[in-house]
Amino acid sequence: MIFLNNSLIYVIFGILLQLLLVVKVYSQILTIKPDLRYDHTATLIRDGLYIIGGATPDGKTPNYPFLFLDVSIPFDTKQLKWHDLSNLSNNDIVPSHQFAAAIKGGADNNTLFLYGGMNLDNNPMSLVYTLNNLSWDTPKINGTPPNGKLFITPVIDYNGLIYLFGGYSTENIYTNDMFILDSINLSWKNVSSINAPSPRIEYSAVFLPNKKIIYMGGQFNNTTLPLSEVYLYDTVNDIWTTQMTGGSIPSARFAFSSVLGLDGQRIIIFGGMNSTHIISEALYVLDLNNYNWYIPSFFEQQLNARAEHKTVLIDKYMVITFGQGYTRDDSDSDILLLDISNNDQYAWTTSFDPTPTIIHSSNIGVVIGVVFGSTFVAILLLIGSYYLRKWYKNKKEQTDTITTPEEEHPREILRIPGEKNTQDQNQQPTSTYQILQISGNTSNSLQNNEMIQEVRDENKGIPTSGEDHREDHP
Incomplete structure (x- = not known):
């Protein structure tokens, strides 16, 4: 009988712990309205878009510095369901920051790697942070790392190698070196800078199907760099080459974004700024077959240009997040969607409708499912213990009878x-x-x-x- 009583106590205690965890997880995913921000990071992992860091227009830490958006379900950009992940148990090991680089990698290609940038006290960050299953870590990485980098665009290849070019170092120097972070074996490597582009920051970079990386634009010592020439790094042979471009060449710019087209034959760029203002001619396409630029045809009115934003490709959408150049008083939202499925005519839209084949259960859904599942099991144990105790009591009371x-x-x-x-x-x-x-x-x-x-x-x-x-x- 004592055993049963103790078991009931343990089961009840376990259920209370599970309910507390449910409350904590649920409180972390309540829909909120985040501050405007720029110079943040945006990373797609499975079916979740993670927005980390950045600064508000007045240079402060945003109210929710770690955001999550579920992209496994349809949404409207006018009614975004942001979820706050800023209160994770060990989230405090990552300081508030801006100008950092983030990309997914690792053995399962589902680990977020965060590197570089500076905190909002203007102190550079040189550690590598990883996020896996909603838990931060600072892994030990072999080799000699760079001395911290700001304003860089990371690129990852098919083998889990992350390429970090140029940037602004902790010694206040513009650089044009290339470091490779092996996200699987956790090691650093410095590769050739022969024929590399001039030192630069806030450029754009895209990994191409031919295993080359294309680098475009940027700035150096407050000089905006042109897009009349682009630079290709061969990741297989460790060779740099320069490629001239033609057509309707965009004006020189930095702090813009780019994605690879769905057919792998073109690069789409959006936004950017020069030394004085945000550039209004925001949308251009580079044909990789002849390296000619052109202005695409698009449906619906073009929205306000942005700079210091971040863009990711999700399904058929170019997803543009936050940045400078808009306010919520305009018709713009924190997210812009450009449907690029039709190369003859792109379409600005407010509706995100993912292809059913790419819909998966998000990490948040898995966490909640596990919590509720374990709570359900605990409740079953409690009910079972109750009836076992009742059966034991009834059996004890039947001491005056024998049934044949x-x-x-x-x-x-x-x-x-x-x-x-x-x-x-x-x-x-x-x-x-x-x-x-x-x-x-x-x-x-x-x-x-x-x-x-x-x-x-x-x-x-x-x-x-x-x-x-x-x-x-x-």
Whole structure:
């Protein structure tokens, strides 16, 4: 019985812990309205878009510095369901920051790597942070790392190698070196800078199907760099080459974004700024077959240009997040969607409708599912323990009856002493017993008493009540 009571206590305690975890997880994913921000990071992992860091227009830490958007379900950019992940248990190991680089990698290609940038006290960050299953870590990485980098665009290849080019170092130097972070084996490597582009920051970079990386634009010492030439890094042979471009060449710019087209044959750029203002001619396409630029045809009115934003490709959409150049008083939202599925005519839209084949259960859904599942199991254990305790109690109370398989009702056992042993007066009398079984039907209790009295009358020599040595056994 003590065991059952203790078990109930443990089960109840476990359920309370599970409910607390449910409340904590649920509170972390309540829909909120985040501050405007720029120079943040945007990373797609499975079916979740993670927005980390950045600064508000007045240079402060945003109210929700770690955001999550579920892209496995349709949404409207006018009613975004942002979820706050800023209160994760070990989220404090990552300081508030901006100008950092983030990309997914790792053995399962589902780990977020965050590197570089500076905190909002203007101190550079040189550690590598990883996020896996909503838990931050600072892994040990072999080799010699760069001395911190700001304003870089990371690119990852098919082998989990992350390429980090140029940027602004912790020594306040513009650089044009190339470091590779192996996201699987966790090691650093510095590769060739022969024929590399000039030092630069806030450029754009895209990994191409031919295993080359294209680098475009940027700035150096407050000089905006042109897009009339682009640079290709061969990741297989460790070789840099320069490629001239033609067509309707965009104006020089930095702090813009780019994605690879769905056919792998073109690059789409959006936004950017020069040394004085955000550029209004925001949307251009580079044809990779001839390296000619052109302005695409698009449906619906073009929205305000942005700079210092981040863009990711999700399904058929170019997803543009936050940045400078808009306010919520405009018709713009924190997210812009450009449908690029039709190369003849792109379409600005406010509706995100993912292809069913790419819909998966998000990490948040898995966490909640596990929590609710374990809570359900705990409740089942509690119910089982209750009925087990009740069964044990009922069994203990049935000490006055014996049930035999031949008869329906329990039998009352009457023990009648036989002859007394009179050989030794100093010894306790020994008796033989006859067992009379009488129906235990409670409705016939009076009849039972009469039958007992008849038996007593028929057995002469039965002691009186004062001499009775009958033992009462339940």
